[in-house]
Amino acid sequence: MxxxxxxxxxxxxxxxxxxxxxxxxxxxxxxxxxxxRLSLFQITVGMAVTLLVGTLNRVMIVELGVPASIxxxxxxxxxLFAPFRALIGFKSDNHQSxxxxxxxxxxxKGTLLQFGGFAMMPFALLVLSGGxxxxxxxxxxxxxxxxxxxxxxxxxxHTVQTVGLALATDLAEPEARPKVVGLMYVMLLLGTIVxxxxxxxxxxxxxxxxxIQVIQGAALTTMILNVLALWKQESRHPRRGAQRHxxxxxxxxxxxxxxxxxxxxxxxxxxxGLGTAAFTMEDVLLEPYGGQVLGLTVGDTTKLTATLALGGxxxxxxxxxxxxxxxxxxxxxxxxxxxxxxxxxxxxIAAPMNSPFVFAAGVALIGFGGGLxxxxxxxxxxxxxxxxxxxxxxxxWGAVQATAAGLAMALGGILRDLVQAFVTWHxxxxxxxxxxxxxxFVYLLELVILLAAxxxxxxxxxxxxxxxxx
Numbered sequence: 001m002x003x004x005x006x007x008x009x010x011x012x013x014x015x016x017x018x019x020x021x022x023x024x025x026x027x028x029x030x031x032x033x034x035x036x037r038l039s040l041f042q043i044t045v046g047m048a049v050t051l052l053v054g055t056l057n058r059v060m061i062v063e064l065g066v067p068a069s070i071x072x073x074x075x076x077x078x079x080l081f082a083p084f085r086a087l088i089g090f091k092s093d094n095h096q097s098x099x100x101x102x103x104x105x106x107x108x109k110g111t112l113l114q115f116g117g118f119a120m121m122p123f124a125l126l127v128l129s130g131g132x133x134x135x136x137x138x139x140x141x142x143x144x145x146x147x148x149x150x151x152x153x154x155x156x157x158h159t160v161q162t163v164g165l166a167l168a169t170d171l172a173e174p175e176a177r178p179k180v181v182g183l184m185y186v187m188l189l190l191g192t193i194v195x196x197x198x199x200x201x202x203x204x205x206x207x208x209x210x211x212i213q214v215i216q217g218a219a220l221t222t223m224i225l226n227v228l229a230l231w232k233q234e235s236r237h238p239r240r241g242a243q244r245h246x247x248x249x250x251x252x253x254x255x256x257x258x259x260x261x262x263x264x265x266x267x268x269x270x271x272x273g274l275g276t277a278a279f280t281m282e283d284v285l286l287e288p289y290g291g292q293v294l295g296l297t298v299g300d301t302t303k304l305t306a307t308l309a310l311g312g313x314x315x316x317x318x319x320x321x322x323x324x325x326x327x328x329x330x331x332x333x334x335x336x337x338x339x340x341x342x343x344x345x346x347x348x349i350a351a352p353m354n355s356p357f358v359f360a361a362g363v364a365l366i367g368f369g370g371g372l373x374x375x376x377x378x379x380x381x382x383x384x385x386x387x388x389x390x391x392x393x394x395x396x397w398g399a400v401q402a403t404a405a406g407l408a409m410a411l412g413g414i415l416r417d418l419v420q421a422f423v424t425w426h427x428x429x430x431x432x433x434x435x436x437x438x439x440x441f442v443y444l445l446e447l448v449i450l451l452a453a454x455x456x457x458x459x460x461x462x463x464x465x466x467x468x469x470x
Contacts, residue, residue, distance in 0.1 A: 315367065335376075381397040
């Protein structure tokens with residue numbers, strides 16, 4: 001690494017030691033400089049999420065005039081790759097490389113997919129909005145190009161995060177994994193928050209040229225940070241370059257082994273899906289609820305994102321400290337789900353109380369409970385992963401988590417509209433036809449899902465993993 005690169009890493013390490021939570025996750029085998037460098041891939045994932053779901057969502061609808069239905073489809077396209085995270089993790093577990101690597105080739109492939117998607121995205125969006133050269137290209141060309149770009153970024157993002165977390169599991173000692181998990185997700189939140197402010201500042205005075213520069217700058221930043229994250233992280237084993245043996249397991253065989261290893265994998269995945277859905281169904285509804293029901297300004301509702309993130313950050317910090325002392329991860333996840341119950345109650349009663357403070361407290365508790373739940377389930381997944389199947393286990397966790405989150409957010413918006421339309425139209429329900437009705441229905445449904453997640457999780461608390469040969 002060059003002199004400038006070493007100085008940058010020294011500064012980065014100094015900042016991490018002083019200000020970052022989970023800085024004590026470092027061990028002699030995995031020093032803080034190496035751990036922070038590895039966590040850079042989470043920053044690029046957070047940046048991609050912010051760009052796709054936040055910045056471009058608004059730019060496409062407001063500045064470029066793209067219909068909201070097309071925007072919704074584009075933003076949802078990366079979700080198509082979420083179920084394949086288990087397959088990606090399995091492939092990285094069993095990859096045969098002439099260079100002796102398992103994880104590095106897949107993180108590199110995911111980086112190239114992200115870079116390619118970002119590189120072509122701004123031009124496709126301009127054609128999609130009718131801003132091409134004299135309208136020479138038909139709109140369907142822009143739609144096809146934008147769809148391909150969003151798919152590429154989504155595929156790369158899921159690949160990088162799945163295999164990156166598997167690599168972190170390989171490198172971390174079992175007792176340090178809770179803190180490593182916490183550090184990785186702090187970096188994800190950091191990448192999300194910082195990039196949101198940075199993109200907003202760069203695009204304050206929007207022009208098509210600035211859009212191209214910002215997205216291609218994100219492509220270049222992704223490439224640079226992911227290369228730094230990969231540098232000398234995974235050791236090379238020449239035996240991995242040997243030809244594949246006939247008795248190497250297929251994905252179906254590996255999945256059967258993973259599910260049937262006696263650790264209630266199906267129940268664990270069901271719990272992860274229920275809890276994630278319960279904590280994310282309101283994501284697209286909190287800001288409209290604050291504005292439409294409580295009369296908050298745009299600036300006030302925008303702060304809710306930071307409130308939710310800070311609550312999640314505090315939850316990850318507390319979970320990391322407690323889990324590192326030996327607490328059962330599913331007990332921690334169960335506490336997170338229990339915190340979610342008063343959180344949603346606060347959000348519901350904020351409307352009749354007309355109290356923005358109660359609403360903000362509920363939002364913060366949602367983030368806090370989600371942080372406890374997410375850290376607990378991810379730590380349990382890392383600890384219970386069978387030997388040589390860390391990628392498959394983390395891929396399954398990521399597939400269930402991402403799919404449940406995406407479907408829950410979409411279902412939350414649909415249910416809110418359907419319920420609100422029904423109570424407004426039906427003569428028997430006119431008495432509850434107020435702006436809060438549809439929102440409250442979704443929040444009550446989330447309470448029910450949380451109770452179901454707790455019921456599914458209780459048998460998992462205190463159970464020891466039963467290790468079996470890979």
